[in-house]
Amino acid sequence: MFRGSRERSSADDHVAYGGLASAESRRNLLLPTLHEVQSSVGWVSHGALNYISERLSVSPAEAYGVATFYDLIATEPRPERVAHVCDDIGCLAAGAGSMLDDLRDRLGEPDEFGGSIAWTRSPCLGQCEKGSAAFIQVAGGDDVVVAPATAEQVIEILHAEKPQPSVSPSPIRQDTRLLGRTTLSLSHHESHGGLEALRKALTMLPGDVVDEVTASGLRGRGGAAFPAGIKWRAVGAEAGPKYVVCNADESEPGTFKDRVLMEEDPYRLIEATTIAGYAVGADKGYIYIRGEYPGALRRLSDAIEEVRDRGYLGGNIAGSDFSFDIEIRRGAGAYICGEETALFNSIEGFRGEPRQKPPFPTQAGLFGRPTLVNNVESLMNIPAIVLEGGAAFASIGTEESTGSKLFCVSGNVLGPGVYEAPFGVSTRDVIDMAGGVDGDLQAVLVGGAAGSFVAGDQLDVPLTFEDASAAGISVGSGVVMVFNTEVDMAPIVSRIATFFRHESCGLCVPCRVGTVRQEESLIRLRTAEDRDEELALLADLDVVMRDSSICGLGQLATVAVQSAITIGLIGAKS
Amino acid sequence: MFGAGGGTSSYEEIETTDLIILWGSNARSAHPIFFHHLLKGVRNGAKMYAVDPRRTESAQWADTWLGIDVGSDIALANAVAREIINAGLANTEFIEHSTSGFDDFAEFVEPYTLERAEEISGVPASAIRALAHDYATAETAQLCWTLGITEHHNATDNVVALINLALLTGHVGRYGSGLVPIRGQNNVQGGGDMGALPNKLPGFQNVADDELRGKFEKAYGMTIPSEPGWHVTQMFDAMERAELSAMYVIGENPAQSEADSGRTIELLEGLDHLVVQDIFLTKTAAMADVVFPAASGWAESEGTFTSSERRVQRVRRALDPPGSAKDDLAILFEFANAMGHEWGTADAEDVWDELRSLSPMHAGMSYERLEAMGGIQWPCPDIGHPGTKFLHAWLWEDPMPREPAPFSLVEWVPPVDPLDEDYPIRLTTGRRLDAYNTGVQSSGYRSPIYAGAVIDMTPEQAADLGASEGDVVRITSRRGSVEAPVRFTNGLRRGLVFMAIHSPDDLDVNTLTLDAWDPKSGTAEFKATAVRIETT
Amino acid sequence: MIEQRIADPVATVTVTIDGAPVTMPETATLLEASRAAGADVPTLCYLETLTPFNSCRLCVVEVAGSRTLVPSCSRMVEEGMEVQTDSDRVQHTRRMVYELLDSTVDLSLVDDETTRQMERYGVRTNRFGDGYRRTEAVKIEDDLYVRDYEKCIMCYRCVAACGPDAQNTFAIDVAGRGLTSTIATEYDITLPDSACVYCGNCVGVCPTGALMFTSEYRMRESGDWDEDRQTVTTTICTFCGVGCNLELHVQDNRIVKVTSPMDHEVTSGHLCIKGRFGYAHIQSESP
Ligand SMILES: Cc1cc2nc3c(=O)[nH]c(=O)nc-3n(C[C@H](O)[C@H](O)[C@H](O)COP(=O)(O)O)c2cc1C
Ligand code: SF4
Ligand code: SF4
Ligand code: SF4
Numbered sequence A: 001m002f003r004g005s006r007e008r009s010s011a012d013d014h015v016a017y018g019g020l021a022s023a024e025s026r027r028n029l030l031l032p033t034l035h036e037v038q039s040s041v042g043w044v045s046h047g048a049l050n051y052i053s054e055r056l057s058v059s060p061a062e063a064y065g066v067a068t069f070y071d072l073i074a075t076e077p078r079p080e081r082v083a084h085v086c087d088d089i090g091c092l093a094a095g096a097g098s099m100l101d102d103l104r105d106r107l108g109e110p111d112e113f114g115g116s117i118a119w120t121r122s123p124c125l126g127q128c129e130k131g132s133a134a135f136i137q138v139a140g141g142d143d144v145v146v147a148p149a150t151a152e153q154v155i156e157i158l159h160a161e162k163p164q165p166s167v168s169p170s171p172i173r174q175d176t177r178l179l180g181r182t183t184l185s186l187s188h189h190e191s192h193g194g195l196e197a198l199r200k201a202l203t204m205l206p207g208d209v210v211d212e213v214t215a216s217g218l219r220g221r222g223g224a225a226f227p228a229g230i231k232w233r234a235v236g237a238e239a240g241p242k243y244v245v246c247n248a249d250e251s252e253p254g255t256f257k258d259r260v261l262m263e264e265d266p267y268r269l270i271e272a273t274t275i276a277g278y279a280v281g282a283d284k285g286y287i288y289i290r291g292e293y294p295g296a297l298r299r300l301s302d303a304i305e306e307v308r309d310r311g312y313l314g315g316n317i318a319g320s321d322f323s324f325d326i327e328i329r330r331g332a333g334a335y336i337c338g339e340e341t342a343l344f345n346s347i348e349g350f351r352g353e354p355r356q357k358p359p360f361p362t363q364a365g366l367f368g369r370p371t372l373v374n375n376v377e378s379l380m381n382i383p384a385i386v387l388e389g390g391a392a393f394a395s396i397g398t399e400e401s402t403g404s405k406l407f408c409v410s411g412n413v414l415g416p417g418v419y420e421a422p423f424g425v426s427t428r429d430v431i432d433m434a435g436g437v438d439g440d441l442q443a444v445l446v447g448g449a450a451g452s453f454v455a456g457d458q459l460d461v462p463l464t465f466e467d468a469s470a471a472g473i474s475v476g477s478g479v480v481m482v483f484n485t486e487v488d489m490a491p492i493v494s495r496i497a498t499f500f501r502h503e504s505c506g507l508c509v510p511c512r513v514g515t516v517r518q519e520e521s522l523i524r525l526r527t528a529e530d531r532d533e534e535l536a537l538l539a540d541l542d543v544v545m546r547d548s549s550i551c552g553l554g555q556l557a558t559v560a561v562q563s564a565i566t567i568g569l570i571g572a573k574s
Numbered sequence B: 001m002f003g004a005g006g007g008t009s010s011y012e013e014i015e016t017t018d019l020i021i022l023w024g025s026n027a028r029s030a031h032p033i034f035f036h037h038l039l040k041g042v043r044n045g046a047k048m049y050a051v052d053p054r055r056t057e058s059a060q061w062a063d064t065w066l067g068i069d070v071g072s073d074i075a076l077a078n079a080v081a082r083e084i085i086n087a088g089l090a091n092t093e094f095i096e097h098s099t100s101g102f103d104d105f106a107e108f109v110e111p112y113t114l115e116r117a118e119e120i121s122g123v124p125a126s127a128i129r130a131l132a133h134d135y136a137t138a139e140t141a142q143l144c145w146t147l148g149i150t151e152h153h154n155a156t157d158n159v160v161a162l163i164n165l166a167l168l169t170g171h172v173g174r175y176g177s178g179l180v181p182i183r184g185q186n187n188v189q190g191g192g193d194m195g196a197l198p199n200k201l202p203g204f205q206n207v208a209d210d211e212l213r214g215k216f217e218k219a220y221g222m223t224i225p226s227e228p229g230w231h232v233t234q235m236f237d238a239m240e241r242a243e244l245s246a247m248y249v250i251g252e253n254p255a256q257s258e259a260d261s262g263r264t265i266e267l268l269e270g271l272d273h274l275v276v277q278d279i280f281l282t283k284t285a286a287m288a289d290v291v292f293p294a295a296s297g298w299a300e301s302e303g304t305f306t307s308s309e310r311r312v313q314r315v316r317r318a319l320d321p322p323g324s325a326k327d328d329l330a331i332l333f334e335f336a337n338a339m340g341h342e343w344g345t346a347d348a349e350d351v352w353d354e355l356r357s358l359s360p361m362h363a364g365m366s367y368e369r370l371e372a373m374g375g376i377q378w379p380c381p382d383i384g385h386p387g388t389k390f391l392h393a394w395l396w397e398d399p400m401p402r403e404p405a406p407f408s409l410v411e412w413v414p415p416v417d418p419l420d421e422d423y424p425i426r427l428t429t430g431r432r433l434d435a436y437n438t439g440v441q442s443s444g445y446r447s448p449i450y451a452g453a454v455i456d457m458t459p460e461q462a463a464d465l466g467a468s469e470g471d472v473v474r475i476t477s478r479r480g481s482v483e484a485p486v487r488f489t490n491g492l493r494r495g496l497v498f499m500a501i502h503s504p505d506d507l508d509v510n511t512l513t514l515d516a517w518d519p520k521s522g523t524a525e526f527k528a529t530a531v532r533i534e535t536t
Numbered sequence C: 001m002i003e004q005r006i007a008d009p010v011a012t013v014t015v016t017i018d019g020a021p022v023t024m025p026e027t028a029t030l031l032e033a034s035r036a037a038g039a040d041v042p043t044l045c046y047l048e049t050l051t052p053f054n055s056c057r058l059c060v061v062e063v064a065g066s067r068t069l070v071p072s073c074s075r076m077v078e079e080g081m082e083v084q085t086d087s088d089r090v091q092h093t094r095r096m097v098y099e100l101l102d103s104t105v106d107l108s109l110v111d112d113e114t115t116r117q118m119e120r121y122g123v124r125t126n127r128f129g130d131g132y133r134r135t136e137a138v139k140i141e142d143d144l145y146v147r148d149y150e151k152c153i154m155c156y157r158c159v160a161a162c163g164p165d166a167q168n169t170f171a172i173d174v175a176g177r178g179l180t181s182t183i184a185t186e187y188d189i190t191l192p193d194s195a196c197v198y199c200g201n202c203v204g205v206c207p208t209g210a211l212m213f214t215s216e217y218r219m220r221e222s223g224d225w226d227e228d229r230q231t232v233t234t235t236i237c238t239f240c241g242v243g244c245n246l247e248l249h250v251q252d253n254r255i256v257k258v259t260s261p262m263d264h265e266v267t268s269g270h271l272c273i274k275g276r277f278g279y280a281h282i283q284s285e286s287p
């Protein structure tokens, strides 16, 4: 039906349907549409944006505001191939710096988009165990990941006729609760007992499923460690329509567990999300997956189709009264969109800015409706909880941190990768699982860029939610990034500050300006005469950002820096 | 009659109503701040319909736009009424309690089937049906209109046809439900309130009513003719018959604002004596024997304006008028004094207080209260009265304090300027956001969005004519001919073109339009002219 | 204003503000409660007529039991809340926010209230070396208003006024992300090329002078702008029949700016191009 000025027929002469409600119902198509244009042309021109705006009834200024929010959407001409090369802390620690130098020597400076190919620096690409990584946007084809990456390989792919991904397989170290089951098809999944949990859940009352989750003591694995049962119950109690959102945006530097889970075992995630939908009475599920994960995206979308074909998604799942479907939404290069409310805005077609809470997602989340948001790893535990019962799950780990946890071990260790261990292990234990330090240990970043640097005795603190918090550190997303004594920590700490400055959405003053002031101060600190003054400034920034930023990004953007100062990695009098 | 005296609702009501029908109104451009209130309603979940030949900036906000052919409003309204009745959705309780003449009305609209309405208006029957059902079943509904309804030769009938719909559904006299005519010009409402109507004294008191007229005669110490006077259009007819030979024009520019301006100018030139009082030397003033330079009413004078929601508000003097200009009141006082009356010096508040003593609906509106309350909506009969948010609550009282409200029977007639082989295209006129009426007031600032004197049409229409955007075309009606460049616009269709009325100096659209006028309201047919368009 | 509807009785809740109990309707915000209790709470991005954007964080207060400070402009009162409106933590945030803003943008034309609060919180001038500062040329693209984003604090008020809270034109939005984000039209096209309809409502809500009517901008440039010589008279717009209240700012018998009262229910402070700029026709040339 005719909406704007184009493509009308005489049937549109005397009647038109439009208005706010219909425009609002299309707005969520904005980011997928921008993605389409980006991936076929390599950038979004003014003409393309106007056309999209008209078709979706979004104003061009708003659409532009959305497009310019994301690193993977370009609003200025770009070559058809652009390599986003990780220069973040994990890869830096593993020695990727020389690869970046090499690339600059051979391709010129980053961010020069005039030629036929170009490269740019990227925050962590979630391939940290590989030690170096590039994500290459390919207009008119499929985006590819190269990890580990050499300059040679990157250049080759930039010129290749048909670029192919080159990713070394994740070393499967263990056969554990969550890891080590590479399911190739739905039947394969079933042969491991897959879908049993879903079938069992469908025979239970939704409230009973929630009870098992509550009894399991499962706490969120996305970083905030919130008890899952409380959220499930809260959403379950609300009136519909309701949504389940699986947070697969995994952009916390040093984190790559969710990617591994999705690449290995997508069926289990689908099953778990469906169980969640049943338990809380949701109508629809969304999986929001970070834009730089083309491999996981392909695995998941193929799997969803297969599951739907088999009647385990869609109307009347497995012959029950329950209908539920899952849609995948792709992020576009914005760490902040992992924050749950920013994620809602992103799906809805708005700028990925967080919302002030309350109201909480359980009350007013996606499209203003009650929404259950869980991390990939959190959900992956659900099938076992349903099958074995919450109590069995709760018997693993400690009283307050039940079950097991995935740790993303990277940096200077002999066996970087994802490791699973019951809660209770210490940082040192985790490093030992990964074969020990490569060199002499200087410090470990625990919990990600939003976590803290630890050294010395702190390495023995059990990585449970309660012990970590008592020791002033956090388990976060399970990052254990190891730095040996060869690593110059000042640039590493600065890179973290740069990360937050780059990723701040800009909505609130403490974070928008605070992140840049922190970054600047750290640079001055390296050469400052009066270090005390800089340290006082950093401390002042720390307080205002923790106290008054809207969301976790700003609230946690100073934590790693402050911990680095506390344990003397930077800022000490020389 | 409803809707004639003033809008029945307040702007705030549209913010919480359930259904909005915007009929013949491009309020987004013509009444932007009213549209702010309307959009609050839309954002609060109200469903919206727009009935308009053009898919205007306003209509684009509507859930459904009914793109009627120009001049088919009554056919559509009658069909809506018939559908409401036949679907059993009429508010029978309200009809029985508060109205009269329903049975005749039901019988009268029976021939207006949805199919016939579709044929006349071009709007698919399904859309007309949906509007009928939504209007009838909405808890509250606001039916709004502007010049698209009233600038026709059958303006009053158009309005009456809409009022019938409110009577059929009970969408009047309640908070949130009402009839909302938005006044095209500033203080048109106030002019009516003050008796600037041929048959009314201030406060809408009938000039023919001896008792009411007597009250004024006593206060003024004069006799007042009991016969109604003339509308503007009647005045020009009287000039033609040589029955009217002198004219005192205050703040109007008929030489440019009347339809068929060629004839208007000729008649003005034929007058024995023409006095014009205006803040500009308008085209009309340039023809005058005497010109009184006036101060602007809104920034250089004291007084009141009445808005479309019947809100009387104070205007104040912020500037000293230039040169020898004086405010309208002072000029009238001096004029009266010069003619031998002893009116003394003008004082706006004194005049207002005299009005309050004569017009019961204004009685409670002292200047002090107007200031303190940010304006008061009439009627406000006494000094303790808060003013009236919505009119006609009496319709819902039991027993009814007045005669029930009558349904009226109005038949659709086609526009008086028919389309034929020589004049195959319908030209309609209207306003743009940045300009106002004949343009004299708004042309003083440099609007970055000024569209210029253009003729709007769809690309398909232009292609039919062999014209591209920017090409100058000649537009010819049965009365005259003008040239204008083509501008592409969405929201029109083949056979329908649009011109704005604001720049008569560059492009006098009124040389094309017709002075056929509505005998009841005195407004002319601006909206439906038959033209042919040729490339130059 | 006149109220004929009999509103449903609104439930009330009692909160403690700086030690003293205050009873408020449950629909009240902590800001309203704090001000009702006489607390002096600064705001900058907040405006009564717009949806709170929570961006500046100046209105934060300390609520017992809350890990972070709480923006009072958007947080509803809840029974039993214990609130401190000027604790050390609160003061720290306010001082830092002012310092952070002052170090990035030109606050020289910010409203008087903000100047007062900056003095109150002992804001020190630049502690941040010669770090990032917003630099951008003034955008003068037409005769009606100018945009000087060196003064812009990204409060989002203009975006809300141009968008869903009033004008619904959506000619401008925030573009980019983080520190370098800015208020922009699509692809930064000029205003006359954009969807802008020149209602001036963005200018009307801008607290920093980043958006300014050209009349004022020119007079400031030539040194003729003098608010002490100005009168402000409220009258009614002469154009359409809606009845918008206008505040005519007059200097030397010339209108130099038109605003509308925020607390008047017809306009809520918003106007259209005619009311805002259509006064030139009565502008007497020379006295
Ligand atoms: C800046 C920021 C980024 C975040 N990114 C992610 C993310 O990538 N994945 C994730 O699961 N949670 C992320 N979170 C946490 C989510 O807001 C939310 O707490 C989580 O998805 C809830 O799921 P869980 O309870 O299962 O952990 C992020 C939070 C913040 C403040
Ligand atoms: S804390 Fe940072 S990321 Fe979060 S809302 Fe504020 S500016 Fe945006
Ligand atoms: S003048 Fe009006 S339309 Fe233009 S940007 Fe400002 S608020 Fe938006
Ligand atoms: S231009 Fe003014 S109103 Fe808009 S964000 Fe900047 S400071 Fe706020």
Ligand code: FES
Binding pocket: A086, A087, A088, A089, A090, A091, A092, A123, A124, A125, A126, A127, A128, A131, A132, A133, A253, A254, A255
């Ligand atoms: S992929 Fe490079 S740090 Fe994570």
